[in-house]
Amino acid sequence: MKKLALAGLMAATLTGCGSQEEPQVLNLYNWSEYMPQDVLDRFEEETGIQVVYTTYDSNEAMYARLKLLDESGQYDLALPSTYYVNKMRKEGLLEKIDHEKLDGFEKLDPELTNLDIDPNNEYSVPYLWGTTGLAYDANDVEGEEVTAWSDLWDEKYAGRVMLTNDMREVFHIGLRVLGYSGNSTDPEEIEAAYEKLTELMPSVRTFNSDAPRMPYLEGETDIGMIWNGEAVMGEEDMPSLEYVYPEEGIIVWLDSFVIPKNAENADAAHQFISFVMRPEISALISEDIGYATPNLAARELLSDEVANDRTSYPTPADLTNAEFQKDVGDDAMQVYTKYWEMLKSGQ
Numbered sequence: 001m002k003k004l005a006l007a008g009l010m011a012a013t014l015t016g017c018g019s020q021e022e023p024q025v026l027n028l029y030n031w032s033e034y035m036p037q038d039v040l041d042r043f044e045e046e047t048g049i050q051v052v053y054t055t056y057d058s059n060e061a062m063y064a065r066l067k068l069l070d071e072s073g074q075y076d077l078a079l080p081s082t083y084y085v086n087k088m089r090k091e092g093l094l095e096k097i098d099h100e101k102l103d104g105f106e107k108l109d110p111e112l113t114n115l116d117i118d119p120n121n122e123y124s125v126p127y128l129w130g131t132t133g134l135a136y137d138a139n140d141v142e143g144e145e146v147t148a149w150s151d152l153w154d155e156k157y158a159g160r161v162m163l164t165n166d167m168r169e170v171f172h173i174g175l176r177v178l179g180y181s182g183n184s185t186d187p188e189e190i191e192a193a194y195e196k197l198t199e200l201m202p203s204v205r206t207f208n209s210d211a212p213r214m215p216y217l218e219g220e221t222d223i224g225m226i227w228n229g230e231a232v233m234g235e236e237d238m239p240s241l242e243y244v245y246p247e248e249g250i251i252v253w254l255d256s257f258v259i260p261k262n263a264e265n266a267d268a269a270h271q272f273i274s275f276v277m278r279p280e281i282s283a284l285i286s287e288d289i290g291y292a293t294p295n296l297a298a299r300e301l302l303s304d305e306v307a308n309d310r311t312s313y314p315t316p317a318d319l320t321n322a323e324f325q326k327d328v329g330d331d332a333m334q335v336y337t338k339y340w341e342m343l344k345s346g347q
Helices: 002-015 037-048 059-068 083-090 148-153 167-177 187-201 228-237 266-276 280-287 328-344
Strands: 025-031 050-056 125-137 162-163 204-207 223-229 241-244 252-259
Touching: 025 059, 025 266, 037 050, 037 266, 037 280, 050 059, 059 083, 083 252, 125 148, 125 228, 125 280, 148 187, 148 204, 148 223, 167 187, 167 223, 187 204, 187 328, 223 228, 223 241, 228 241, 228 280, 252 266, 266 280
Parallel strands: 025 050, 162 204, 162 223
Antiparallel strands: 125 223, 125 241, 125 252
Protein backbone atom coordinates (compact mmCIF):
# COMPACT_ATOMS: atom_id res chain seq x y z
CA MET A 1 0.00 0.00 0.00
CA LYS A 2 2.92 2.40 0.72
CA LYS A 3 4.34 1.75 -2.74
CA LEU A 4 0.96 2.44 -4.33
CA ALA A 5 0.61 5.68 -2.39
CA LEU A 6 4.12 6.78 -3.41
CA ALA A 7 3.45 5.96 -7.04
CA GLY A 8 0.27 8.02 -6.92
CA LEU A 9 2.11 10.97 -5.36
CA MET A 10 4.84 10.87 -8.02
CA ALA A 11 2.26 10.74 -10.81
CA ALA A 12 0.44 13.74 -9.36
CA THR A 13 3.73 15.67 -9.09
CA LEU A 14 4.71 14.91 -12.68
CA THR A 15 1.33 15.85 -14.16
CA GLY A 16 0.74 18.97 -12.12
CA CYS A 17 -0.63 19.76 -8.72
CA GLY A 18 -4.21 20.18 -9.88
CA SER A 19 -4.53 16.91 -11.83
CA GLN A 20 -5.51 13.44 -10.68
CA GLU A 21 -4.92 9.99 -12.10
CA GLU A 22 -7.82 8.41 -13.95
CA PRO A 23 -9.29 5.69 -11.72
CA GLN A 24 -8.89 2.14 -12.94
CA VAL A 25 -12.03 0.49 -14.28
CA LEU A 26 -12.97 -3.20 -14.42
CA ASN A 27 -15.72 -3.92 -16.93
CA LEU A 28 -17.57 -7.00 -15.67
CA TYR A 29 -20.06 -8.71 -18.02
CA ASN A 30 -22.24 -11.02 -15.96
CA TRP A 31 -25.67 -12.51 -15.40
CA SER A 32 -28.29 -10.37 -13.63
CA GLU A 33 -28.21 -10.50 -9.82
CA TYR A 34 -25.18 -12.77 -9.89
CA MET A 35 -22.68 -10.79 -7.83
CA PRO A 36 -23.59 -9.24 -4.46
CA GLN A 37 -23.22 -5.48 -4.43
CA ASP A 38 -21.34 -5.80 -1.14
CA VAL A 39 -18.60 -7.76 -2.92
CA LEU A 40 -18.26 -5.08 -5.62
CA ASP A 41 -18.16 -2.32 -2.99
CA ARG A 42 -15.53 -4.08 -0.89
CA PHE A 43 -13.34 -4.75 -3.92
CA GLU A 44 -13.54 -1.14 -5.03
CA GLU A 45 -12.83 0.14 -1.50
CA GLU A 46 -9.81 -2.13 -1.13
CA THR A 47 -8.25 -1.65 -4.58
CA GLY A 48 -9.59 1.67 -5.84
CA ILE A 49 -10.72 -0.13 -9.02
CA GLN A 50 -14.21 0.86 -10.11
CA VAL A 51 -16.39 -2.03 -11.30
CA VAL A 52 -18.75 -1.32 -14.19
CA TYR A 53 -21.36 -4.10 -14.16
CA THR A 54 -23.18 -4.98 -17.39
CA THR A 55 -25.63 -7.87 -17.65
CA TYR A 56 -26.93 -10.45 -20.11
CA ASP A 57 -29.71 -13.02 -19.81
CA SER A 58 -28.35 -15.95 -21.82
CA ASN A 59 -25.08 -17.53 -22.86
CA GLU A 60 -26.09 -16.96 -26.47
CA ALA A 61 -26.46 -13.21 -25.92
CA MET A 62 -23.13 -13.02 -24.06
CA TYR A 63 -21.32 -15.02 -26.76
CA ALA A 64 -22.79 -13.01 -29.64
CA ARG A 65 -21.79 -9.70 -28.08
CA LEU A 66 -18.24 -10.78 -27.23
CA LYS A 67 -17.77 -12.19 -30.72
CA LEU A 68 -19.07 -8.97 -32.26
CA LEU A 69 -16.77 -6.86 -30.07
CA ASP A 70 -13.80 -9.23 -30.37
CA GLU A 71 -11.28 -6.48 -31.12
CA SER A 72 -12.72 -3.78 -28.89
CA GLY A 73 -11.54 -4.93 -25.47
CA GLN A 74 -14.80 -3.57 -24.05
CA TYR A 75 -15.06 -6.20 -21.30
CA ASP A 76 -12.42 -7.42 -18.85
CA LEU A 77 -14.32 -10.33 -17.30
CA ALA A 78 -17.29 -12.49 -18.27
CA LEU A 79 -19.05 -15.50 -16.72
CA PRO A 80 -20.00 -18.09 -19.38
CA SER A 81 -21.56 -21.39 -18.41
CA THR A 82 -19.87 -24.77 -18.77
CA TYR A 83 -19.91 -25.55 -22.48
CA TYR A 84 -19.46 -21.96 -23.63
CA VAL A 85 -16.01 -21.84 -22.02
CA ASN A 86 -15.03 -24.67 -24.35
CA LYS A 87 -16.61 -23.02 -27.38
CA MET A 88 -15.06 -19.61 -26.73
CA ARG A 89 -11.55 -20.86 -26.03
CA LYS A 90 -11.59 -22.95 -29.22
CA GLU A 91 -12.65 -19.90 -31.22
CA GLY A 92 -9.85 -17.73 -29.82
CA LEU A 93 -12.19 -15.37 -27.97
CA LEU A 94 -10.40 -15.63 -24.63
CA GLU A 95 -7.10 -14.55 -23.10
CA LYS A 96 -5.11 -17.09 -21.14
CA ILE A 97 -5.32 -16.90 -17.37
CA ASP A 98 -1.99 -16.07 -15.72
CA HIS A 99 -2.03 -18.35 -12.69
CA GLU A 100 1.02 -16.55 -11.32
CA LYS A 101 -1.24 -13.54 -10.76
CA LEU A 102 -3.90 -15.53 -8.88
CA ASP A 103 -4.23 -16.25 -5.19
CA GLY A 104 -6.42 -19.09 -3.91
CA PHE A 105 -6.83 -21.35 -6.94
CA GLU A 106 -5.59 -24.30 -4.88
CA LYS A 107 -8.66 -23.94 -2.63
CA LEU A 108 -11.02 -24.92 -5.45
CA ASP A 109 -12.65 -28.36 -5.58
CA PRO A 110 -10.48 -30.58 -7.81
CA GLU A 111 -13.67 -32.18 -9.13
CA LEU A 112 -14.56 -28.82 -10.68
CA THR A 113 -11.16 -27.93 -12.13
CA ASN A 114 -9.14 -29.33 -15.03
CA LEU A 115 -12.34 -30.39 -16.81
CA ASP A 116 -12.59 -31.26 -20.49
CA ILE A 117 -14.07 -27.83 -21.19
CA ASP A 118 -10.74 -26.24 -20.23
CA PRO A 119 -7.82 -28.57 -19.42
CA ASN A 120 -5.58 -27.14 -16.70
CA ASN A 121 -7.89 -24.13 -16.49
CA GLU A 122 -5.80 -22.22 -18.95
CA TYR A 123 -8.70 -19.92 -19.81
CA SER A 124 -11.16 -20.10 -16.94
CA VAL A 125 -11.56 -20.09 -13.16
CA PRO A 126 -14.71 -21.62 -11.58
CA TYR A 127 -17.01 -19.11 -9.89
CA LEU A 128 -20.21 -20.94 -8.90
CA TRP A 129 -21.95 -24.15 -9.84
CA GLY A 130 -25.59 -25.01 -9.69
CA THR A 131 -28.59 -26.79 -11.12
CA THR A 132 -31.65 -26.00 -13.19
CA GLY A 133 -34.68 -27.84 -11.90
CA LEU A 134 -38.41 -27.65 -11.35
CA ALA A 135 -40.19 -25.19 -9.11
CA TYR A 136 -43.80 -24.90 -8.11
CA ASP A 137 -45.96 -22.92 -5.71
CA ALA A 138 -47.30 -25.52 -3.26
CA ASN A 139 -50.19 -23.19 -2.37
CA ASP A 140 -51.49 -23.16 -5.95
CA VAL A 141 -50.46 -26.56 -7.33
CA GLU A 142 -52.84 -29.22 -6.07
CA GLY A 143 -53.12 -32.95 -6.60
CA GLU A 144 -50.27 -35.39 -7.04
CA GLU A 145 -46.74 -34.37 -6.08
CA VAL A 146 -44.61 -32.77 -8.80
CA THR A 147 -41.63 -35.07 -9.43
CA ALA A 148 -40.69 -34.96 -13.12
CA TRP A 149 -40.15 -32.70 -16.11
CA SER A 150 -42.99 -34.57 -17.79
CA ASP A 151 -45.40 -33.15 -15.20
CA LEU A 152 -45.20 -29.80 -17.01
CA TRP A 153 -47.26 -31.28 -19.85
CA ASP A 154 -50.24 -31.85 -17.54
CA GLU A 155 -53.18 -29.90 -18.98
CA LYS A 156 -54.11 -28.57 -15.53
CA TYR A 157 -51.09 -26.25 -15.73
CA ALA A 158 -52.25 -24.61 -18.96
CA GLY A 159 -51.14 -20.97 -19.03
CA ARG A 160 -49.23 -21.30 -15.76
CA VAL A 161 -45.84 -22.68 -16.86
CA MET A 162 -42.55 -20.75 -16.91
CA LEU A 163 -39.42 -21.67 -18.86
CA THR A 164 -35.99 -20.09 -18.70
CA ASN A 165 -35.04 -18.10 -21.77
CA ASP A 166 -32.23 -20.55 -22.48
CA MET A 167 -32.26 -22.64 -25.64
CA ARG A 168 -30.15 -25.55 -24.39
CA GLU A 169 -31.96 -25.75 -21.04
CA VAL A 170 -35.41 -25.80 -22.63
CA PHE A 171 -34.37 -28.42 -25.18
CA HIS A 172 -32.81 -30.42 -22.35
CA ILE A 173 -36.21 -31.05 -20.80
CA GLY A 174 -37.73 -32.04 -24.15
CA LEU A 175 -34.89 -34.44 -24.82
CA ARG A 176 -34.90 -35.96 -21.33
CA VAL A 177 -38.66 -36.51 -21.33
CA LEU A 178 -38.17 -38.50 -24.54
CA GLY A 179 -35.35 -40.51 -22.97
CA TYR A 180 -32.51 -38.81 -24.87
CA SER A 181 -29.41 -37.06 -23.55
CA GLY A 182 -29.74 -33.34 -22.96
CA ASN A 183 -26.47 -33.06 -24.92
CA SER A 184 -27.80 -34.82 -28.00
CA THR A 185 -26.25 -33.92 -31.36
CA ASP A 186 -28.64 -36.10 -33.35
CA PRO A 187 -30.81 -33.89 -35.61
CA GLU A 188 -33.68 -36.36 -35.44
CA GLU A 189 -33.64 -36.38 -31.63
CA ILE A 190 -33.47 -32.57 -31.51
CA GLU A 191 -36.40 -32.37 -33.93
CA ALA A 192 -38.35 -34.84 -31.79
CA ALA A 193 -37.66 -32.67 -28.73
CA TYR A 194 -38.93 -29.65 -30.67
CA GLU A 195 -42.13 -31.49 -31.55
CA LYS A 196 -42.57 -32.46 -27.89
CA LEU A 197 -41.98 -28.89 -26.77
CA THR A 198 -44.56 -27.54 -29.22
CA GLU A 199 -47.12 -29.57 -27.25
CA LEU A 200 -46.04 -27.69 -24.11
CA MET A 201 -46.10 -24.19 -25.59
CA PRO A 202 -49.85 -23.54 -25.09
CA SER A 203 -49.22 -23.93 -21.35
CA VAL A 204 -46.18 -21.60 -21.29
CA ARG A 205 -46.94 -18.17 -19.88
CA THR A 206 -43.46 -16.68 -20.09
CA PHE A 207 -39.73 -17.18 -20.66
CA ASN A 208 -37.51 -15.54 -18.04
CA SER A 209 -33.76 -15.64 -17.46
CA ASP A 210 -33.35 -12.19 -15.92
CA ALA A 211 -34.83 -13.22 -12.55
CA PRO A 212 -36.67 -16.55 -12.95
CA ARG A 213 -38.11 -16.37 -9.43
CA MET A 214 -40.13 -13.24 -10.19
CA PRO A 215 -42.94 -14.78 -12.29
CA TYR A 216 -43.62 -17.10 -9.33
CA LEU A 217 -43.48 -14.31 -6.75
CA GLU A 218 -45.72 -12.06 -8.83
CA GLY A 219 -48.32 -14.78 -9.33
CA GLU A 220 -47.79 -14.90 -13.07
CA THR A 221 -46.81 -18.58 -13.07
CA ASP A 222 -47.17 -21.51 -10.68
CA ILE A 223 -44.82 -24.15 -12.07
CA GLY A 224 -41.85 -24.47 -14.38
CA MET A 225 -38.08 -24.19 -14.58
CA ILE A 226 -35.80 -22.26 -12.25
CA TRP A 227 -32.13 -22.04 -11.26
CA ASN A 228 -31.48 -23.32 -7.75
CA GLY A 229 -30.09 -20.02 -6.47
CA GLU A 230 -33.16 -18.20 -7.75
CA ALA A 231 -35.28 -20.75 -5.89
CA VAL A 232 -33.36 -20.03 -2.68
CA MET A 233 -33.93 -16.29 -3.06
CA GLY A 234 -37.56 -16.88 -4.00
CA GLU A 235 -38.21 -19.01 -0.94
CA GLU A 236 -37.31 -16.05 1.29
CA ASP A 237 -40.41 -14.18 0.03
CA MET A 238 -42.52 -17.22 -0.85
CA PRO A 239 -42.02 -20.13 1.58
CA SER A 240 -44.47 -22.18 -0.49
CA LEU A 241 -42.04 -22.22 -3.45
CA GLU A 242 -40.69 -25.76 -3.75
CA TYR A 243 -37.59 -26.85 -5.67
CA VAL A 244 -37.62 -30.32 -7.26
CA TYR A 245 -34.90 -32.54 -8.70
CA PRO A 246 -36.77 -34.11 -11.65
CA GLU A 247 -36.73 -37.87 -12.05
CA GLU A 248 -35.46 -37.65 -15.62
CA GLY A 249 -32.35 -35.81 -14.43
CA ILE A 250 -31.35 -32.33 -13.33
CA ILE A 251 -29.29 -29.91 -15.44
CA VAL A 252 -25.90 -29.19 -13.83
CA TRP A 253 -23.76 -26.25 -14.86
CA LEU A 254 -20.56 -24.47 -13.86
CA ASP A 255 -20.09 -20.74 -14.39
CA SER A 256 -16.50 -19.55 -14.68
CA PHE A 257 -14.56 -16.33 -14.92
CA VAL A 258 -12.97 -15.75 -18.32
CA ILE A 259 -10.98 -12.81 -19.67
CA PRO A 260 -12.21 -11.83 -23.16
CA LYS A 261 -9.65 -11.34 -25.90
CA ASN A 262 -7.99 -7.91 -25.89
CA ALA A 263 -9.35 -7.00 -22.45
CA GLU A 264 -8.12 -3.54 -21.53
CA ASN A 265 -7.54 -4.30 -17.86
CA ALA A 266 -6.51 -7.95 -17.53
CA ASP A 267 -4.53 -7.15 -14.39
CA ALA A 268 -7.65 -5.87 -12.64
CA ALA A 269 -9.48 -8.98 -13.86
CA HIS A 270 -6.91 -11.20 -12.15
CA GLN A 271 -7.19 -9.10 -8.98
CA PHE A 272 -10.96 -9.50 -8.96
CA ILE A 273 -10.79 -13.27 -9.48
CA SER A 274 -8.34 -13.57 -6.58
CA PHE A 275 -10.57 -11.39 -4.42
CA VAL A 276 -13.58 -13.61 -5.08
CA MET A 277 -11.54 -16.75 -4.34
CA ARG A 278 -10.93 -15.61 -0.78
CA PRO A 279 -12.85 -18.09 1.38
CA GLU A 280 -14.78 -15.41 3.27
CA ILE A 281 -15.82 -13.72 0.01
CA SER A 282 -16.81 -16.98 -1.70
CA ALA A 283 -18.85 -17.96 1.36
CA LEU A 284 -20.56 -14.55 1.41
CA ILE A 285 -21.53 -14.96 -2.26
CA SER A 286 -22.94 -18.46 -1.77
CA GLU A 287 -24.98 -17.40 1.25
CA ASP A 288 -26.23 -14.23 -0.45
CA ILE A 289 -27.39 -15.57 -3.82
CA GLY A 290 -27.95 -19.27 -3.09
CA TYR A 291 -25.60 -21.02 -5.48
CA ALA A 292 -22.89 -23.53 -4.55
CA THR A 293 -19.31 -22.38 -4.23
CA PRO A 294 -16.49 -24.51 -5.70
CA ASN A 295 -14.22 -23.16 -2.95
CA LEU A 296 -13.61 -25.92 -0.40
CA ALA A 297 -12.27 -23.52 2.21
CA ALA A 298 -15.36 -21.34 1.79
CA ARG A 299 -17.69 -24.29 2.36
CA GLU A 300 -16.23 -24.68 5.85
CA LEU A 301 -17.37 -21.12 6.64
CA LEU A 302 -20.98 -21.62 5.57
CA SER A 303 -23.73 -21.63 8.16
CA ASP A 304 -25.36 -25.00 8.78
CA GLU A 305 -28.58 -23.64 7.29
CA VAL A 306 -26.89 -22.96 3.95
CA ALA A 307 -24.55 -25.97 3.92
CA ASN A 308 -27.46 -28.36 4.58
CA ASP A 309 -29.88 -26.73 2.15
CA ARG A 310 -30.51 -29.33 -0.58
CA THR A 311 -31.61 -26.62 -2.99
CA SER A 312 -28.12 -25.10 -2.99
CA TYR A 313 -26.08 -28.19 -2.15
CA PRO A 314 -27.71 -31.33 -3.61
CA THR A 315 -27.14 -34.80 -2.21
CA PRO A 316 -25.70 -37.58 -4.40
CA ALA A 317 -29.22 -38.99 -4.71
CA ASP A 318 -30.47 -35.63 -6.02
CA LEU A 319 -27.92 -35.85 -8.81
CA THR A 320 -29.08 -39.25 -10.08
CA ASN A 321 -29.31 -39.00 -13.88
CA ALA A 322 -27.89 -35.48 -13.75
CA GLU A 323 -26.11 -34.13 -16.82
CA PHE A 324 -23.50 -31.43 -17.17
CA GLN A 325 -24.15 -29.32 -20.24
CA LYS A 326 -21.54 -29.94 -22.94
CA ASP A 327 -20.44 -28.20 -26.10
CA VAL A 328 -22.42 -29.97 -28.84
CA GLY A 329 -20.51 -28.38 -31.72
CA ASP A 330 -21.48 -25.84 -34.36
CA ASP A 331 -23.46 -28.22 -36.58
CA ALA A 332 -25.75 -29.32 -33.74
CA MET A 333 -26.05 -25.74 -32.47
CA GLN A 334 -27.39 -24.68 -35.85
CA VAL A 335 -30.07 -27.36 -35.55
CA TYR A 336 -30.94 -26.28 -32.01
CA THR A 337 -31.08 -22.61 -33.06
CA LYS A 338 -33.34 -23.37 -36.02
CA TYR A 339 -35.90 -25.18 -33.87
CA TRP A 340 -35.56 -22.71 -30.97
CA GLU A 341 -36.50 -19.84 -33.26
CA MET A 342 -39.42 -21.86 -34.62
CA LEU A 343 -40.54 -22.76 -31.10
CA LYS A 344 -40.54 -19.18 -29.84
CA SER A 345 -42.23 -17.83 -32.95
CA GLY A 346 -45.03 -20.37 -32.66
CA GLN A 347 -44.21 -22.32 -35.82
